[in-house]
Amino acid sequence: MATQPPVPRQEIRFCRAPDGVRIAYAVHGSGPPLVADSCWLSHLQYDWQSPVWRHYLEEWGREHTVIRFDERGHGLSDRGVTDHSLEARLGDLEAVVDDAGLDTFALLAMAQGGPVAITYAQRHPERVSQLVFYGSYSGQPDKDPTEAEMNDTLDQLIKVGWARPDSAFRRVFTSLMIPDATEEQHVWLDDLQRVATDADTARASRRERLAADASALLAGLDVPTLVLHSRGDRMNSFEEARHLASGIEGARLVALESNNHIVLETEPAWQVFRAELRAFLAEQVPRRAPRPGTLDALSPREVEILRHAARGLDNDEIAASLHLSARTVERHLSNAYAKLDLHGKSARTAAVARLLTRA
Numbered sequence: 194m195a196t197q198p199p200v201p202r203q204e205i206r207f208c209r210a211p212d213g214v215r216i217a218y219a220v221h222g223s224g225p226p227l228v229a230d231s232c233w234l235s236h237l238q239y240d241w242q243s244p245v246w247r248h249y250l251e252e253w254g255r256e257h258t259v260i261r262f263d264e265r266g267h268g269l270s271d272r273g274v275t276d277h278s279l280e281a282r283l284g285d286l287e288a289v290v291d292d293a294g295l296d297t298f299a300l301l302a303m304a305q306g307g308p309v310a311i312t313y314a315q316r317h318p319e320r321v322s323q324l325v326f327y328g329s330y331s332g333q334p335d336k337d338p339t340e341a342e343m344n345d346t347l348d349q350l351i352k353v354g355w356a357r358p359d360s361a362f363r364r365v366f367t368s369l370m371i372p373d374a375t376e377e378q379h380v381w382l383d384d385l386q387r388v389a390t391d392a393d394t395a396r397a398s399r400r401e402r403l404a405a406d407a408s409a410l411l412a413g414l415d416v417p418t419l420v421l422h423s424r425g426d427r428m429n430s431f432e433e434a435r436h437l438a439s440g441i442e443g444a445r446l447v448a449l450e451s452n453n454h455i456v457l458e459t460e461p462a463w464q465v466f467r468a469e470l471r472a473f474l475a476e477q478v479p480r481r482a483p484r485p486g487t488l489d490a491l492s493p494r495e496v497e498i499l500r501h502a503a504r505g506l507d508n509d510e511i512a513a514s515l516h517l518s519a520r521t522v523e524r525h526l527s528n529a530y531a532k533l534d535l536h537g538k539s540a541r542t543a544a545v546a547r548l549l550t551r552a
Contacts, residue, residue, distance in 0.1 A: 205237055205269065208292035211284040211516035212276065217269035218262035218289045222254025226298035227474070229253070229261040230286060230306030230313075234389040236268040237261070243385070244378050245371065248458040252467055257299075257474070262289045266394040274394065277401040282309045283316075284516065290320070291521050294528065296492035299323040299474055304429065304454070307331055307437070311407035314414055319493045323474060324418045324441075327466075328426055328454050330433035331440065332406025351396045363387065369427045370454040378457065411440030418444035419473045421466060425452030445473075486534045488551055495529040496548070498522055503545045 203221035210216055219237045240246045253259045265285055266274040286309055290298070300321050302310035307329035314321045350365055367374075367382045374382075386395070418441045422434030431448070438446035447469045451462040488496065501511040508526070512519045530540040533547065 203237075203241075206292065208288045208521070209518045210265065210281070210288045212281065214265045214274055214281075214285070215271045216262055216265065216285050216288055218260060218293070220258060220260055220293065221250070222257050222259045224257040225474070226293075226295050227253055227257035227259050228286075228290060228293075228295070228298050228300050229259065230300060230302045230310045231262050231264045231267075232304040232306055234267065234385055235261070235263050236385065236389050237263055238269070239385065239388055242381075244381055245374070245385075245455055245457065248463070256471065260289065260293050260295070260298075262286075263389075264398070266398060267390045272391070272394070275397065277394075277398040279308055279312065279401070279405045279407070282401075283312050286310075286313055287317075287516070288518075288521075291494065291517055291525075294524065296320065296494070297322045299325065301325045301327065302329045304328050305330075305402040305405075308405040308407040311410050311414070314416055315407075315410045318415065321416050323476075324414070324416045325470065325473065326418070326420045326422070326434070326437050328422055328429055329420075329437070330429050331411055331437055332408040348396055348399070351392055351399070371457065372427065373452050373460075374457060408436070408440065411437070412442075414441050416441075417473075417476070419469065420444055420446045421449060421469060422446070423449045423451040423453055423456060423462065426454050427452070428454040485532070488533070488547060490532040491529050492525075495525050495532075498525050499529060499544055499548045502526070502541060503548055 203219045205217060205219050207215050207217055217237055240250065250259070250261075262285065263270040264282065265277065266272055297320050300310050300314065300323070302325065304327070307326055308331060310324065310326070310329075311331055314324055347365070363383045363386045364379065366386060367379050371378060371382060390398070418438075420434050420438045422429075422431055424431050434446055434448075438444045447465070449456055449462040449465055451457075451460050453460070453462075456462045456466055491499070497515070498511055501514060506514065508519050508522045511517075512522045515522070526541065526544075529544055530536065533540075533544055535543045
């Protein structure tokens with residue numbers, strides 16, 4: 194029996210979404226930050242054992258600091274969650290990015306993460322340096338009416354068979370995602386479905402994903418964008434990729450010659466995926482180094498929090514206003530004081546004074 198390769202070092206952390214749900218996220222690799230907007234099924238630890246996903250994690254971590262998270266109700270994040278709306282999922286992404294202390298980063302939207310990533314980029318344009326869609330979409334409200342019956346059938350399959358020890362029911366989803374996979378890969382994805390979440394959460398989250406739509410925001414995005422999509426994808430059709438690429442000015446579409454929603458390591462399409470993503474992320478233009486000790490050194494979020502402090506709000510009030518945790522606010526203020534070379538009890542007053550003087 195083949196020995197499983199060692200799991201690369203990753204740090205698992207937890208943060209609180211605006212509604213209090215604990216979100217687990219992991220950090221591995223080194224280099225510029227790359228945030229992977231979570232797909233439907235994930236488990237931060239179990240993914241490293243995967244003959245389906247592991248090559249992605251290893252590839253991304255070679256040149257980037259990768260931040261990925263388990264969505265609410267999945268993996269190591271809080272289970273038993275009932276709110277899987279677009280706004281709730283957006284709050285999860287915002288919480289992870291803030292807790293990780295990221296200023297600007299490349300955002301990778303995986304599968305159902307598309308509407309969340311689009312909405313985030315629209316609301317926080319100063320923080321997203323590059324946007325990548327992989328097997329994703331902007332919204333699915335106008336699908337062919339005949340698909341409603343199919344979705345009802347899949348919903349029943351989840352209800353009846355998700356938790357069963359045998360994988361016959363879950364294999365339906367596996368066959369849609371990786372039809373050209375080996376039996377080992379099929380079995381792993383069968384098992385992931387059961388490990389990642391429970392049947393009730395799988396049904397509820399899937400219904401919300403089918404309803405999510407951020408198509409109206411595409412034309413307003415102004416960020417370098419790459420769209421990668423398998424021509425034969427049975428989960429999200431290639432037409433979704435065409436819609437994304439045509440809706441975002443300057444976006445580039447790369448068609449992957451594969452039938453798999455998740456391109457496998459042995460496919461020629463995997464080498465295309467690697468090369469295209471590496472080249473695109475390498476195109477990032479380095480920002481001019483800010484002058485140390487000045488307000489230019491602060492991130493947009495740190496400046497925003499200082500502006501709230503200048504209005505006389507305490508940390509709890511700032512946290513409530515920005516939908517952050519008080520701990521996150523404290524961390525951003527501490528970072529701001531350090532960048533401004535301010536120390537002691539007067540640091541807050543001095544930082545606010547500098548902000549008001551510049552204004």
